[in-house]
Amino acid sequence: MQNENLSLYQDFRRRLADNDIWYSFKHTPMAYISAIAGLTMIALAVFAPLIAPQNPFDLASLDLFDASMPPSWMDQGDPRFLLGTDDQGRGILSTIFYGLRISLFVGFTSVFLSLLIGVSLGLISGYVGGRVDSIIMRIADVQLSFPAILIALLIDGVFRTVLSKEIHEDLALYVVIFAIAISGWVQYARTVRSSVMTEKIKEYVQAGQVIGLGSARIMIKHILPNVLGPVFVIGTLHLALAIIIEATLSFLGVGLPPTTPSLGTLIRIGNEYLFSGEWWITIFPGLTLIIVSLSVNLFGDWLRDALNPKLQ
Amino acid sequence: MPLLEIKNLTVKFPSRKGDFTAVDDVSLSVEPGEILGIVGESGAGKSTVGNAIISLLDPPGYVSGGSVWLKGERIDDLDENLQSAIRGKRIGMIFQDPLTSLNPLETVGAQLIETIILHLKLDEKAARARAVDLLNQVGIENAEERVDQFPHQFSGGMRQRVVIALALCSDPEVVIADEPTTALDVSIQAQILGLLRKLCEDRNVGMIMVTHDMGVIAEVTDRVAVMYRGKLVEIGKTDDVLYRPTHDYTKSLISAVPRPDKKVDRFPLVTYIEDVTERPDDMKLSDMWLGKTRDYEDFDGPMLTVENLKQDFVTKRGIFKRNHKYFTALKGISFDIKQGEVFGIVGESGSGKSTIARCVTGIYEPTAGDISICGADLNKLKDKNRRNYYRRQTQMVFQDPFSSLNGRMRVENIIAEPIVFHKQAADKAEVKKIVDELLETVGLGIGAARKFPHEFSGGQRQRISIARALATRPRFLICDEPTSALDVSIQAQILNLLKDLQEELGLTMMFISHDLPVIRQMCDRVAVMQSGEILEIAETEALFNAPQHAYTQSLLGLMPKFRH
Numbered sequence: 092m093q094n095e096n097l098s099l100y101q102d103f104r105r106r107l108a109d110n111d112i113w114y115s116f117k118h119t120p121m122a123y124i125s126a127i128a129g130l131t132m133i134a135l136a137v138f139a140p141l142i143a144p145q146n147p148f149d150l151a152s153l154d155l156f157d158a159s160m161p162p163s164w165m166d167q168g169d170p171r172f173l174l175g176t177d178d179q180g181r182g183i184l185s186t187i188f189y190g191l192r193i194s195l196f197v198g199f200t201s202v203f204l205s206l207l208i209g210v211s212l213g214l215i216s217g218y219v220g221g222r223v224d225s226i227i228m229r230i231a232d233v234q235l236s237f238p239a240i241l242i243a244l245l246i247d248g249v250f251r252t253v254l255s256k257e258i259h260e261d262l263a264l265y266v267v268i269f270a271i272a273i274s275g276w277v278q279y280a281r282t283v284r285s286s287v288m289t290e291k292i293k294e295y296v297q298a299g300q301v302i303g304l305g306s307a308r309i310m311i312k313h314i315l316p317n318v319l320g321p322v323f324v325i326g327t328l329h330l331a332l333a334i335i336i337e338a339t340l341s342f343l344g345v346g347l348p349p350t351t352p353s354l355g356t357l358i359r360i361g362n363e364y365l366f367s368g369e370w371w372i373t374i375f376p377g378l379t380l381i382i383v384s385l386s387v388n389l390f391g392d393w394l395r396d397a398l399n400p401k402l403q
Numbered sequence: 404m405p406l407l408e409i410k411n412l413t414v415k416f417p418s419r420k421g422d423f424t425a426v427d428d429v430s431l432s433v434e435p436g437e438i439l440g441i442v443g444e445s446g447a448g449k450s451t452v453g454n455a456i457i458s459l460l461d462p463p464g465y466v467s468g469g470s471v472w473l474k475g476e477r478i479d480d481l482d483e484n485l486q487s488a489i490r491g492k493r494i495g496m497i498f499q500d501p502l503t504s505l506n507p508l509e510t511v512g513a514q515l516i517e518t519i520i521l522h523l524k525l526d527e528k529a530a531r532a533r534a535v536d537l538l539n540q541v542g543i544e545n546a547e548e549r550v551d552q553f554p555h556q557f558s559g560g561m562r563q564r565v566v567i568a569l570a571l572c573s574d575p576e577v578v579i580a581d582e583p584t585t586a587l588d589v590s591i592q593a594q595i596l597g598l599l600r601k602l603c604e605d606r607n608v609g610m611i612m613v614t615h616d617m618g619v620i621a622e623v624t625d626r627v628a629v630m631y632r633g634k635l636v637e638i639g640k641t642d643d644v645l646y647r648p649t650h651d652y653t654k655s656l657i658s659a660v661p662r663p664d665k666k667v668d669r670f671p672l673v674t675y676i677e678d679v680t681e682r683p684d685d686m687k688l689s690d691m692w693l694g695k696t697r698d699y700e701d702f703d704g705p706m707l708t709v710e711n712l713k714q715d716f717v718t719k720r721g722i723f724k725r726n727h728k729y730f731t732a733l734k735g736i737s738f739d740i741k742q743g744e745v746f747g748i749v750g751e752s753g754s755g756k757s758t759i760a761r762c763v764t765g766i767y768e769p770t771a772g773d774i775s776i777c778g779a780d781l782n783k784l785k786d787k788n789r790r791n792y793y794r795r796q797t798q799m800v801f802q803d804p805f806s807s808l809n810g811r812m813r814v815e816n817i818i819a820e821p822i823v824f825h826k827q828a829a830d831k832a833e834v835k836k837i838v839d840e841l842l843e844t845v846g847l848g849i850g851a852a853r854k855f856p857h858e859f860s861g862g863q864r865q866r867i868s869i870a871r872a873l874a875t876r877p878r879f880l881i882c883d884e885p886t887s888a889l890d891v892s893i894q895a896q897i898l899n900l901l902k903d904l905q906e907e908l909g910l911t912m913m914f915i916s917h918d919l920p921v922i923r924q925m926c927d928r929v930a931v932m933q934s935g936e937i938l939e940i941a942e943t944e945a946l947f948n949a950p951q952h953a954y955t956q957s958l959l960g961l962m963p964k965f966r967h
Contacts, residue, residue, distance in 0.1 A: 102853060114419060294807035298868075301764045302821040302875065303794040316811035 128386035204272035209279025217287025286318035327391030405432035412469035440624035495570030501562035512550035522573035560591035618963020661920035670895035712772035747926030804864035862893035
């Protein structure tokens with residue numbers, strides 16, 4: 092055998108070259124374009140403090156004389172503000188970078204949280220079965236009969252009454268994340284549960300039992316890696332949804348406060364000025380939101396098809 | 404003029420690594436009333452020939468050369484409409500799996516009548532009469548009543564009869580049967596083959612029988628074509644090919660078929676296969692980790708004692724336990740296995756033989772009865788360490804090499820897991836050494852360690868599975884149909900390996916199989932099972948020479964007539 096002494100890196104390269112998904116990625120324009128667009132958005136968000144022309148949260152740098160300026164290529168535009176400014180003199184481009192940061196943070200953390208809840212409950216439900224399964228799945232069914240946005244509103248409302256206004260203001264970000272996470276776990280749980288039920292009767296699981304491995308070890312080490320494929324697909328699609336739910340909540344005014352504006356908050360603020368002709372305040376954050384959710388969605392669509400052996 | 408003729412057929416499957424030629428320049432013909440067998444191992448392209456005739460190749464496969472002629476008329480270049488008119492009307496098809504070739508939502512009659520009306524343009528009443536008549540012909544009793552039943556109300560064998568009726572309902576000139584009996588038990592297989600033979604003769608239909616089973620070939624075909632890697636290596640009268648083969652591949656294939664008539668020491672080595680994986684000759688297990696250390700207590704009695712074992716499965720759940728409905732898989736069975744013995748369990752599907760293995764290994768908890776390994780009843784043993792000690796002595800090799808290995812783990816981790824779990828090695832370096840030794844032992848070479856299971860063929864995966872089972876240093880190995888998913892040549896290799904390991908390590912083995920010749924080659928004593936009961940236990944030679952129970956006698960009578 093020739094490849095006995097392959098290094099880890101070479102081994103990885105060999106497997107990558109062999110991999111159908113990587114091949115499909117390289118040969119599907121939709122996949123790599125959306126991946127590039129998505130990664131660019133993430134990079135903009137992560138490096139916002141370095142690349143944004145202004146810091147919109149630095150109150151000292153704000154000047155009300157700069158307020159409501161149109162984009163720089165129009166009359167009365169200012170070269171300092173490429174996409175114009177809002178009513179408080181913040182540069183739209185900079186607020187978008189920072190808004191993207193918050194939107195993506197909310198998106199990723201809430202998806203991660205609902206993935207964690209959903210996958211764990213789905214795994215337990217599918218593997219243990221019986222009464223535990225019935226209880227978890229009935230809760231899921233009940234939750235599934237409400238729209239996700241309603242659940243998120245409900246949870247946000249509960250926190251609003253429980254917490255005092257100041258504390259809520261500080262915790263708003265985490266309340267929103269929690270609300271979105273809770274509204275989305277059911278899909279993961281159901282998908283994982285059904286995959287687990289088909290996996291757990293396979294012989295490799297029995298082989299683990301014959302060795303004497305415990306249930307927890309079999310669930311986590313053997314079954315879990317085999318059921319994660321579809322979860323990643325749902326996760327990507329859910330990421331776009333989570334960003335949109337956050338934007339919707341913020342647009343409705345129950346999400347993030349104007350002091351820490353996400354894309355949704357920006358769109359809401361801009362919406363008030365739309366009819367006075369200052370269209371740029373709402374249009375540019377809106378476009379950004381569309382690019383983000385579209386690229387993530389298209390990437391998720393491709394991933395779903397690439398992982399589905401029936402379509403190959 | 405032959406009924407169906409294939410001239411220089413070539414089928415290619417394009418892929419990103421270049422074209423794969425599945426069928427390479429194959430020519431053959433079928434006469435009316437004749438059964439032509441196409442035999443070969445998996446990947447030989449035998450099913451692809453059948454699919455190409457009816458233009459139903461799986462995408463992206465395509466016919467890249469050659470032609471198909473039906474009664475002197477070329478049919479492979481017709482347009483899709485004309486082809487589908489031929490398919491089902493002039494060429495009937497019988498597929499392997501009777502579970503999936505019928506629509507579960509329609510009655511058997513509705514499916515037959517639909518096809519009859521489509522192809523023969525009869526009215527509803529005449530079509531129904533014909534459907535009943537066809538069901539009668541394929542040997543379904545009470546056809547008048549059963550025609551209105553749904554597929555799930557038929558057993559596997561009966562369903563395959565319905566599929567045959569469906570294939571015959573438009574009076575086809577040619578029937579293509581792709582592994583028609585592979586999913587069935589031997590007793591049903593014999594009936595179905597007899598039926599096909601009779602129908603061919605009565606209706607003067609030409610049939611192509613695609614199969615991997617030499618027994619089936621010997622039983623019903625007039626002529627046989629042997630395929631190897633897409634090429635036709637030999638074609639001729641069945642008797643000539645089976646008993647006077649000329650091509651080396653045919654010779655080695657036939658030599659690998661287990662003999663039903665007498666026990667041989669080893670299976671003849673098959674050299675004509677691709678993944679030739681053999682252990683180095685100079686390997687001495689006694690110098691290695693597996694053979695060197697003895698870490699178990701001596702025990703004089705039998706390795707395994709099973710007493711009055713009962714196993715129920717809940718088939719329908721009620722709210723309370725007393726409302727559950729049960730199916731009894733094992734009806735109180737008793738036997739014991741002596742140390743160092745190979746004990747066979749034979750029976751048809753549903754006889755409960757695999758359930759025994761799963762009870763003994765602790766996958767199922769028995770409803771009642773005692774299972775003792777070296778005198779210790781594991782279900783009553785409270786001490787976890789002691790239980791693991793006995794658990795470790797018993798390992799199992801599973802049937803399906805594709806689902807019995809976790810596809811997300813590297814081979815080295817798969818084999819290392821039991822070693823680490825049972826703390827058989829002091830450190831990582833030692834684990835690695837043991838894994839390498841085990842891979843050598845099963846004839847894979849240490850290069851296999853870093854790969855994933857999907858990079859191996861079925862036979863190689865079964866070797867990995869054996870290596871994993873040996874990794875706990877068991878004294879008792881349970882093999883549940885270890886070769887029934889493999890080709891005969893690979894089967895011979897795996898059975899040789901198991902025999903060697905059994906002798907060199909002094910393993911006790913429980914060998915479960917539905918295949919009587921394999922049982923005869925492997926086992927010292929055999930238990931015959933039927934519907935959850937053991938009918939007869941006897942020494943292998945005694946059982947095969949003078950079976951006591953009527954069921955055993957009938958099973959032996961159904962063994963393929965193919966003799967070496």
